[in-house]
Amino acid sequence: MIFIKNGYIKTMAGEDIENGQILIEEGIIKAVGKEIEAPADAQVIDARGLIVTPGLVDAHCHLGMWEEGIGFEGADGNEAVEPVTPQLRAIDSINPMDISFQEAREGGVTTAVSGPGSANVIGGTFVAMKTWGKRIDNMIVKDPVAMKVAFGENPKRVYDDQHKSPTTRMATAAILREMLFEAKKYAEDKERSITEPDEKPEFDLKLEALLPVVKKEIPLKAHAHRADDIFTALRIAKEFDLDITLDHCTEGHLIADELAIDGKAAIVGPSFGSRTKFELKNMTFDTPRVLNDAGIKIAIMTDSPVIPLQFLSMCAGLAVKSGLPEEDGWKAITINAAEIAGIADRVGSIEKGKDADIAIFKGNPLKSIDHEVKATIINGKLVYNNL
Template sequence: MILIRNGNIHTMAGEMIEGGSILIENGKIKEVGKDIVATLDAEIIDAGGKIVLPGLIDAHCHVGLFESSIGFEGDDGNEMTDPVTPQLRAIDGINPMDETLKEAYEAGVTSAATGPGSANVVGGQFALIKTYGSRIDNMIIDESIAMKIAFGENPKRVYHSMKKSPSTRMATASILRETLFKAKAYVEKQDRAEGDQTKMPEFDMKMEAMARVIRKEIPLKAHAHRADDIFTALRIAKEFDVDITLEHCTEGHLIADELAKDGKSVIIGPTFGHKSKFELKNKSFETPKVLHEAGVKFAIMTDAPVIPLDRLALCAAWAVNAGLDEEEALRAITINAAEILGVEDRIGSIEKGKDADIVIFDGHPLRDISAKAAVTIIDGKIVHRG
């Protein structure tokens, strides 16, 4: 049992508790409030008036799949041999001992949605993991949280260089549609069989993976920077009646009103760095502000290793610098991220019954560039003391 006391607790559930306490037992939050009493054997952490937040969440990155300080041997994020690879699972490629995961939890990032890159039209299955651990099986929140798809320059560039399709945006959309048509037919045949194995379709590993999308068990996670690619992603999702989240959404501020009408969630970033390709020419830290004002729910990502995962709070801070409300910026890396990923019942806020993923910061992470995580707790275990 752990008792955190004397903390300025931002619950991210609509409440700020000054001088508050959090009681942790068996990896979960048992109680949140003031004047909480713990058993004599409880470990006491005096927050000393510091800011206490739920563990930060990156809703889109590739951590553990593109390893640090290594080349091809640790490059496992893109299977660039087939534009349709839905059967691939991030958990089979993540190295939990990659140093970037340690850097992340030492900076207060406790959960990350990580998965395949954007080389393929259909890249494979993202996983949601805790950032602390030595065995991926023990770090998983959801081993298949979304199906990665990609529009725009990346799949064009990869397969054009091989003289294969897709080399145009038309081909990318066509390949995705064909895959979804096949998956829909596969599911319909399964449903008609009603469990009769003699009537079931011949096993197809790709279609088994895509069946979860058709059944709305997981959303498409659509890499799309440019406005036209964003609209193509939305058009195809509507055509097949599947769920979708918009990843990167670099030109989202140019089409905010249209995105608000569609009502889909957005995961914005990475906004730091060089405009390395044409579809990034309108990249702006004002995108979160504009989308928020239009009523679009969003999270902020690093796309690590594009931006190191431990810089997640800094990405949110730059959005504040560009006019985003500070509370909304905190939501974008905590509860909004959890809600968009569909795991708000477990992480994203400090509430009774949720996973005890808690960070005590020695300064305000969005105001003070020198602010560090003094204590990081994941699943009720102290994993870092600054």
């Protein structure tokens, strides 16, 4: 049992609470408010002068799939030998023992949505997981979260090097459409076989993996930087009546008026670093502000290891520096990220009944480079203590 007292609590579920208290019991937030009495056996954390927030949530990264400090031996995020691999599952590649998990916790990040890279047209499923634990099976918040699909330069480059399709944006879209048509038919045939057993289709692992997508149980997670690629992703989602999130959305600020009509969430970033390819030529930290002003729900990502996960708050801070309202910056790495990932019932805000995932800061990480993470709590356990 942990009792946090005297902190400035950003609940992300309403008003901030000055000199607030949080009671944590059996891994769950038992109570939050101003008038809570500490049980005699509670571990007390005095957060006077500190900011207490929900554990930060990164809605798009590759944590544990590209391990730190090694090359091929720890590179397990892209099965770049065929363009359609929906049957791949991130949980089978993630190494929770990698130092990047520890560094994420030290940065106040408690939940990461991690999955395959963007080499393939369809890459496999993402998982939402805690950043503390030894065994991925015990760290899962939700699996699967989404099905990764990629548009633009990456699939073109990978398969042009192999002298096979796709080498054009047309082919990327066509390959995705073909698989979605097959998955829709497979779903229909399976449904019909309930009453007509002789019509049962032959088992197909790739199509089985796509069933949650065509049934709208999980969204497509669309890697799309350039405006035309974003529109292609949306076009295909409409054609097949699918849910979708726009991940990266680098040129979203150029088409915010159009994106507002579609109303799909955008997970923006990584916006820090050099422009390593042509489709990043319009990269800017203005994008979150412009999309937010247009009424689009946004989250901010690191795309770790592109930006190490512990710098998630820095990415939000740079967006705030570019005009995003500070409160919306906090939302982009807490409750918005959780809602977009479909895990807000457990994480993303400090509310009674939710997982006890808490970050405690000295200084405001969205405003000051001199801030410190003083403590990180995951599932009610003090997993990082710098108090």
